[in-house]
Amino acid sequence: MSVNKFRNFKMVGYVIYGRGSFNQLDEILAPHRKGDAPMVFLLDHYFENKPLAKRIPLRGKDKLIFADVSNEPKTSYVDKLAAGLKGEFGTVSGIIGIGGGSAMDLGKAVSLMMTNPGSSADYQGWDLVKLPGVYKVGIPTLSGTGAEVSRTTVLTGPTKKLGMNSDFTPFDQIVLDPELTADAPVNQRFYTGMDCYIHCVESLTGTYLNEFSKSYGEKALQLCQEVYVKKDHWDADNDDKLMMASYAGGMSIAYSQVGVAHAVSYGLAYLLGTKHGIGNCIVFDHLEEFYPEGVREFKKMVEKNKIDIPQHITKGLTDEQFNTMIDVSLVMKPLWENALGKGWEKVMTRDRLRALYEKL
Numbered sequence: 001m002s003v004n005k006f007r008n009f010k011m012v013g014y015v016i017y018g019r020g021s022f023n024q025l026d027e028i029l030a031p032h033r034k035g036d037a038p039m040v041f042l043l044d045h046y047f048e049n050k051p052l053a054k055r056i057p058l059r060g061k062d063k064l065i066f067a068d069v070s071n072e073p074k075t076s077y078v079d080k081l082a083a084g085l086k087g088e089f090g091t092v093s094g095i096i097g098i099g100g101g102s103a104m105d106l107g108k109a110v111s112l113m114m115t116n117p118g119s120s121a122d123y124q125g126w127d128l129v130k131l132p133g134v135y136k137v138g139i140p141t142l143s144g145t146g147a148e149v150s151r152t153t154v155l156t157g158p159t160k161k162l163g164m165n166s167d168f169t170p171f172d173q174i175v176l177d178p179e180l181t182a183d184a185p186v187n188q189r190f191y192t193g194m195d196c197y198i199h200c201v202e203s204l205t206g207t208y209l210n211e212f213s214k215s216y217g218e219k220a221l222q223l224c225q226e227v228y229v230k231k232d233h234w235d236a237d238n239d240d241k242l243m244m245a246s247y248a249g250g251m252s253i254a255y256s257q258v259g260v261a262h263a264v265s266y267g268l269a270y271l272l273g274t275k276h277g278i279g280n281c282i283v284f285d286h287l288e289e290f291y292p293e294g295v296r297e298f299k300k301m302v303e304k305n306k307i308d309i310p311q312h313i314t315k316g317l318t319d320e321q322f323n324t325m326i327d328v329s330l331v332m333k334p335l336w337e338n339a340l341g342k343g344w345e346k347v348m349t350r351d352r353l354r355a356l357y358e359k360l
Contacts, residue, residue: 009255010170017244018176024175025056025096028175029093037061038061040092041058041062043099044103045068056098067099069106072269073153073154078106085114092134094135095107095111097138105153107171108147109164111136116131116133123164123166124155126165126166131168133168137173138173139180141181141184143178143192143242145276146196146249146253148246149251150170151169182236186305189242191278194281194284195280197301198262199252200218201294202260203253203259204218205294207338208337209256213253213255214252216251217253224242259338259339260336261287263339264353264357267325267328270325271324274313282360312360314360317357325357330353336348
């Protein structure tokens with residue numbers, strides 16, 4: 001008799017939610033301080049010389065680093081940060097990633113590389129990380145990526161764009177304060193919100209779907225629709241809803257997977273440096289064949305919110321460059337299997353994927 005093997009899913013340790021909850025950060029961190037080993041705050045460089053930087057509760061030897069997330073995190077940047085901290089302090093009490101998905105992914109990755117040997121590129125894949133990182137906290141200032149709850153930290157390495165997917169990757173603590181997202185740039189807020197929407201569409205139509213992921217995915221999708229379809233103006237209520245949509249969307253894919261849009265956008269990010277949220281939008285705009293209802297609604301949201309989705313970004317690329325994107329994309333086997341089922345390799349051939357990239 002065969003026995004089903006179910007995933008034993010590692011979740012975030014502690015969650016605090018509410019407007020003004022960021023003010024409790026000092027209190028939250030206090031029990032996790034180890035002697036004079038510092039807490040290290042990786043703050044999205046967008047906030048340099050902005051009020052949020054002055055609200056960081058620095059104590060003793062604590063260090064504030066304005067993380068350069070102009071591009072999505074590279075393994076070389078993770079390694080440089082971790083080596084610098086080891087050289088300066090030996091060890092640290094914790095890493096706090098504050099910002100969008102890239103800043104939070106950076107926080108998770110640096111935490112892991114404070115304790116694991118070698119380069120972060122050695123751990124790009126599934127369950128390759130062997131040791132827990134130092135204490136880590138995620139604080140989103142944009143809503144949509146789900147990075148606050150995921151078991152991966154997406155990195156661009158020397159040969160691939162792939163996450164450090166492991167049970168040691170999730171944050172020990174997250175702080176969900178919708179006030180921190182209030183002043184996000186309109187386009188950026190849309191792109192990250194659509195990352196959440198696309199998570200939900202891919203999860204809810206995938207072959208990995210189960211009641212766990214369905215419950216979270218349906219709620220997140222509903223919240224995205226309330227924010228981007230039904231509302232005619234942005235208000236604080238939207239910030240609250242989108243933050244919870246991001247959390248629920250992240251939980252939905254944690255016990256299932258994403259699909260075609262994410263698998264294809266990884267190739268764009270690796271070759272062209274296209275940021276994750278906008279890359280997903282560029283790809284999803286052309287996926288009627290796979291997600292007809294979702295793409296129809298997506299196009300309505302783009303029009304209603306007066307957003308321009310970049311076009312023709314792959315025009316003029318060489319055969320070698322197309323092959324690089326295809327190679328990166330096809331590594332994402334769980335994503336393709338969730339989208340197209342077992343035997344997906346016969347469905348998504350290199351020629352078909354090339355034709356899709358040429359549309360973008």
